Amino acid sequence: MSITGSIVTYVILWWIILFLLLPFKIKSQLDDKKIYPGTEPGAPSNPRILKKVFYTTIITSILFTIIFILSYFNVINIRDFLTKL
Numbered sequence: 001m002s003i004t005g006s007i008v009t010y011v012i013l014w015w016i017i018l019f020l021l022l023p024f025k026i027k028s029q030l031d032d033k034k035i036y037p038g039t040e041p042g043a044p045s046n047p048r049i050l051k052k053v054f055y056t057t058i059i060t061s062i063l064f065t066i067i068f069i070l071s072y073f074n075v076i077n078i079r080d081f082l083t084k085l
Contacts, residue, residue: 001071010064017063018056022047 001009025048030041070076 001068006064006068009067010060013064013067014056014060017060018052021052021056021059024052 026044027046028042029035029039029045032045034045035041067076071078
């Protein structure tokens with residue numbers, strides 16, 4: 001896997017994992033009964049974005065390492081797979 005391919009793979013995987021983690025442990029302002037003026041009652045009261053970004057980076061790094069090792073040792077080869085289609 002080239003450096004460019006590695007970066008693209010990591011970034012795409014990072015965004016997918018982030019969007020998977022975003023809805024976990026969310027309480028709306030309506031649930032907490034603290035509705036701030038000018039905001040939607042269904043908006044999260046504490047989205048914990050930094051914590052989710054941290055977990056996203058950890059999970060993505062682990063998954064990317066597995067994908068990179070499998071690609072490096074030729075266990076999976078995307079180019080061979082695509083040429084057989």
